[in-house]
Amino acid sequence: MAKLLDKQRYKCALGAMQTVQAINRAIPILHSGPGCAQKLSDGIGSSGYFSPNIFPCTSINEKDVVFGGVKKLHSTIENALKVIDADLYVVLTGCIPEIVGDDSGEVVSEFADADKPVIYASTAGFKGNNYKGHEQIIDAIIEQYLKKADNRQKGLVNIWADVPYQDLFWLGNIRELEKLLREIGLTPNTIFGYNRGIENINKIPEAEFNLLVSPWVSVKNMKKMEKKLGIPYLHYPTLPIGAYETSKFLREVGKYAGIEVEKVERVITEHENYYYYLIERYADLFLENRVINKQFSVIADAQYALGITKFLTNDLGLVPAKQFIVDDTPKEYREAITEEFKKLNYGLSADVAFETDSYKIHNEIKAHDYHGYPLILGSYYDKELSEQLQGNYLNISWPVQDKVVLDDFYAGYTGGIRLIEDIYTVAVQRFN
Amino acid sequence: METNLSNSNVATRENRIGSITGYIGSLKELASQSECGTLKGCSRCFSQSSSCLSSCALGQLSAIRDVAIIHHGPAGCSVASAGAYYLDKVMAKKRGVTNDTVYVGTDMNENDTIFGSTESLRKIILEVNKRYSPKAIFVTSSCATGIIGEDIDSVVDEVKEEIDVPVVSVHCEGFKSRIWATGFDIADHAVLSSIVKPPKEKNNKINFKNFYESARPEIIEIFKNFDLEPVFLYCNSTVEELSHISESLATTCICGTLGNYLGNVLEEKYGVPYIRSINQCGITGFETWLREIGKVTGRSDKVEKYIEEQRAIYIPQIEEVKKELKGLRAVIGMGPGYTFEVSRVLNELGIEVVWALAWHYDKKYENGDVPPSMKYLLDNHIDFEASVADQQNFEVMNILNKYQPDLYLSRHPGSTVWAIKNGTPAVYVADEYMIFGYKHTLEFAHAILNSIHNRSFEQNLAKRVKLPYTDWWYQQNVGTFLEEAKN
Numbered sequence: 001m002a003k004l005l006d007k008q009r010y011k012c013a014l015g016a017m018q019t020v021q022a023i024n025r026a027i028p029i030l031h032s033g034p035g036c037a038q039k040l041s042d043g044i045g046s047s048g049y050f051s052p053n054i055f056p057c058t059s060i061n062e063k064d065v066v067f068g069g070v071k072k073l074h075s076t077i078e079n080a081l082k083v084i085d086a087d088l089y090v091v092l093t094g095c096i097p098e099i100v101g102d103d104s105g106e107v108v109s110e111f112a113d114a115d116k117p118v119i120y121a122s123t124a125g126f127k128g129n130n131y132k133g134h135e136q137i138i139d140a141i142i143e144q145y146l147k148k149a150d151n152r153q154k155g156l157v158n159i160w161a162d163v164p165y166q167d168l169f170w171l172g173n174i175r176e177l178e179k180l181l182r183e184i185g186l187t188p189n190t191i192f193g194y195n196r197g198i199e200n201i202n203k204i205p206e207a208e209f210n211l212l213v214s215p216w217v218s219v220k221n222m223k224k225m226e227k228k229l230g231i232p233y234l235h236y237p238t239l240p241i242g243a244y245e246t247s248k249f250l251r252e253v254g255k256y257a258g259i260e261v262e263k264v265e266r267v268i269t270e271h272e273n274y275y276y277y278l279i280e281r282y283a284d285l286f287l288e289n290r291v292i293n294k295q296f297s298v299i300a301d302a303q304y305a306l307g308i309t310k311f312l313t314n315d316l317g318l319v320p321a322k323q324f325i326v327d328d329t330p331k332e333y334r335e336a337i338t339e340e341f342k343k344l345n346y347g348l349s350a351d352v353a354f355e356t357d358s359y360k361i362h363n364e365i366k367a368h369d370y371h372g373y374p375l376i377l378g379s380y381y382d383k384e385l386s387e388q389l390q391g392n393y394l395n396i397s398w399p400v401q402d403k404v405v406l407d408d409f410y411a412g413y414t415g416g417i418r419l420i421e422d423i424y425t426v427a428v429q430r431f432n
Numbered sequence: 433m434e435t436n437l438s439n440s441n442v443a444t445r446e447n448r449i450g451s452i453t454g455y456i457g458s459l460k461e462l463a464s465q466s467e468c469g470t471l472k473g474c475s476r477c478f479s480q481s482s483s484c485l486s487s488c489a490l491g492q493l494s495a496i497r498d499v500a501i502i503h504h505g506p507a508g509c510s511v512a513s514a515g516a517y518y519l520d521k522v523m524a525k526k527r528g529v530t531n532d533t534v535y536v537g538t539d540m541n542e543n544d545t546i547f548g549s550t551e552s553l554r555k556i557i558l559e560v561n562k563r564y565s566p567k568a569i570f571v572t573s574s575c576a577t578g579i580i581g582e583d584i585d586s587v588v589d590e591v592k593e594e595i596d597v598p599v600v601s602v603h604c605e606g607f608k609s610r611i612w613a614t615g616f617d618i619a620d621h622a623v624l625s626s627i628v629k630p631p632k633e634k635n636n637k638i639n640f641k642n643f644y645e646s647a648r649p650e651i652i653e654i655f656k657n658f659d660l661e662p663v664f665l666y667c668n669s670t671v672e673e674l675s676h677i678s679e680s681l682a683t684t685c686i687c688g689t690l691g692n693y694l695g696n697v698l699e700e701k702y703g704v705p706y707i708r709s710i711n712q713c714g715i716t717g718f719e720t721w722l723r724e725i726g727k728v729t730g731r732s733d734k735v736e737k738y739i740e741e742q743r744a745i746y747i748p749q750i751e752e753v754k755k756e757l758k759g760l761r762a763v764i765g766m767g768p769g770y771t772f773e774v775s776r777v778l779n780e781l782g783i784e785v786v787w788a789l790a791w792h793y794d795k796k797y798e799n800g801d802v803p804p805s806m807k808y809l810l811d812n813h814i815d816f817e818a819s820v821a822d823q824q825n826f827e828v829m830n831i832l833n834k835y836q837p838d839l840y841l842s843r844h845p846g847s848t849v850w851a852i853k854n855g856t857p858a859v860y861v862a863d864e865y866m867i868f869g870y871k872h873t874l875e876f877a878h879a880i881l882n883s884i885h886n887r888s889f890e891q892n893l894a895k896r897v898k899l900p901y902t903d904w905w906y907q908q909n910v911g912t913f914l915e916e917a918k919n
Contacts, residue, residue: 002539002556005510005536005539034822036481051850055481065579075477095576096576
């Protein structure tokens with residue numbers, strides 16, 4: 001049912017055009033109004049090989065609403081194949097064709113013999129947000145493109161994480177997860193970002209298992225691959241940030257993959273030694289500053305709300321105030337995610353709300369006594385509030401206007417250090 | 433055609449002023465065909481993404497201070513609220529005021545498309561009013577609500593009884609018009625029909641329709657010379673200010689595409705003269721505009737004095753820099769409000785326009801005349817290849833590849849980067865005041881020079897990237913996908 005979406009922190013399902021955009025040489029073809037791509041793109045970091053303003057689009061007009069837009073969809077796909085040099089063409093349907101009943105699947109099936117693969121995903125804006133849209137794209141690849149492999153490659157692991165572009169750190173995070181897996185002797189396979197693409201998609205069916213690092217996004221995709229491609233999966237719900245969670249993550253992945261314990265422990269020890277060399281040197285800053293208080297709130301999607309809460313609590317010894325998950329997490333995952341917030345060191349537990357109405361979130365934060373300056377990690381919407389409360393604020397979730405990220409990341413040991421750098425950069429900019 | 437402010441719908445630019453989005457030919461043919469009424473636009477059987485009229489409409493309205501926008505549709509339609517929030521905060525801070533405008537969505541889902549959601553919408557409007565006490569509330573539709581026939585007008589009529597500030601329905605279905613600038617008219621229509629009041633007493637103000645008022649301090653200073661005071665619209669406007677714009681001496685705008693509807697309706701309904709000169713870009717543009725203001729407000733002497741003083745300062749400097757610009761060849765791609773104005777300035781600076789793309793073209797303005805910038809070019813025998821291209825980047829790239837100009841000038845986000853990938857230096861004419869008056873014309877000339885003098889960035893990048901268009905496309909005629917319009 002329609003609801004008041006006040007300071008919205010996600011896009012619609014068609015926003016998953018950015019998931020396609022994150023796959024090198026894959027191009028979205030939009031069966032939508034002319035301005036959807038422009039609205040759903042982010043102002044910066046979008047001028048890659050393909051950019052939203054060159055996505056082919058049927059640019060539906062009044063006539064198409066009345067008579068249907070399948071003819072225009074056909075000519076748009078046909079000519080996109082001629083004009084644009086891509087490896088994969090993904091048709092995304094918007095609100096209009098799905099309400100008026102265009103059979104886009106039928107049109108796409110006419111291109112089954114094209115030189116390049118053409119697939120389609122149902123991503124009407126009213127079907128859900130861009131987290132769900134992301135799942136629709138991965139589903140489309142599984143259903144319409146991938147085939148079960150005869151052979152499996154030992155140690156090959158597909159890694160899946162959160163939503164590209166919606167997640168500011170998507171590129172850096174997935175590279176860091178790859179690096180960690182490689183260090184314990186596995187061969188990671190991912191489909192997003194530089195030097196990945198159709199060949200990596202082709203390799204998906206050969207993997208020994210899928211590794212999903214996300215509280216809920218893509219759980220459905222994992223199940224679908226298990227069923228269709230026979231690939232089992234390990235679901236690790238917490239984005240590992242910092243030493244505590246990353247070591248736990250490596251042990252669990254190592255155990256699942258059957259890697260000898262000594263090997264995993266050697267990698268962990270080496271990382272922890274360096275990590276704590278840095279922490280030891282900067283412990284003075286953490287202990288002897290006047291502005292970072294113990295209590296914090298994260299206002300982000302489930303991934304960062306959970307990952308950062310665990311990091312700040314288990315690594316840095318801060319204390320969680322209430323946490324806010326703003327991605328409209330489907331109801332069936334909420335209980336398990338809430339449970340994760342109870343598994344903190346020293347029997348600590350974080351209160352967590354699934355809330356998409358920012359007015360309510362802001363009121364709760366204003367009403368809470370942080371017993372000092374609050375530390376708020378959230379979106380640009382939370383900056384003014386943090387200023388009003390004289391808090392410390394870091395822009396880590398969408399919308400982002402306060403930070404430029406090219407390939408920075410918060411995942412892993414190094415990612416934890418980066419997050420510490422960002423938080424304490426905020427601290428030293430006021431009075432330390 | 434008389435404007436009907438009691439109807440919440442505005443006719444599209446196609447229907448009202450014969451706007452088109454597809455054409456290829458010479459500028460002269462474009463103009464003469466539109467003058468004699470034979471111009472027919474073309475449609476495309478292949479197109480790339482463009483813009484949504486709701487972005488233009490709500491971008492304008494959400495810049496007004498302390499109002500509420502309620503965008504009734506799926507979350508992707510109201511996603512513009514994130515950008516609007518940012519812009520409102522930074523533009524207010526820049527000017528030293530506060531802006532507490534809220535822009536919310538209704539996160540419409542599949543059930544709503546089947547059963548409708550007018551009751552939810554009613555509650556949302558009341559809740560937004562309760563939370564924020566905005567000075568006006570704009571309730572707007574989307575493609576989805578438009579197609580299912582959601583009766584927003586009735587909901588608005590109903591809540592009006594419970595809310596003591598203007599509540600206005602704004603019809604923003606993206607499929608309604610190919611001309612996204614129709615959104616500017618939609619915003620103006622909403623303001624005119626619900627906020628602007630009939631004049632009580634005349635003042636010495638000039639309504640100045642612009643985007644982001646970056647030249648505000650300097651225009652205030654210029655106008656002081658003539659005992660005039662500019663009122664900038666709509667960025668940082670208050671509802672109270674807007675309610676009085678019918679009392680101003682005249683209306684002017686930085687961009688004809690942006691200001692045409694407001695200017696004409698204020699003239700038609702309240703007798704506020706609309707300054708219909710070429711715009712303020714470049715020397716001739718600036719002087720023509722100032723003289724027109726002088727004429728309309730009876731201040732010609734003061735204007736002439738100002739022009740004389742300023743010419744002495746700037747003309748020698750502009751003449752100097754022109755020596756270095758002479759002979760450069762440029763391609764430009766902008767909205768029609770700017771393309772034909774900037775073409776004139778380039779001509780003034782000695783730069784040859786080899787091809788000009790306008791994202792759309794208005795055959796005429798509300799008063800029935802050909803747009804003044806176009807008329808100027810014709811009267812002065814300035815002609816070049818022109819196309820009407822609705823931001824179709826593949827057409828721009830085809831042209832850049834064929835003509836290999838020294839320079840590409842563009843005004844829309846995401847466009848300049850493609851030129852530099854082609855190895856063509858690009859000047860992003862982002863700010864609407866970038867070529868305003870003598871001072872900024874001089875700066876603009878230097879901006880071009882700087883872009884030409886150091887081509888490192890584009891050369892470094894162009895050398896290393898592959899362009900996404902096939903060789904096949906580069907061999908095609910730029911108009912390959914244009915089809916004769918069927919209506």
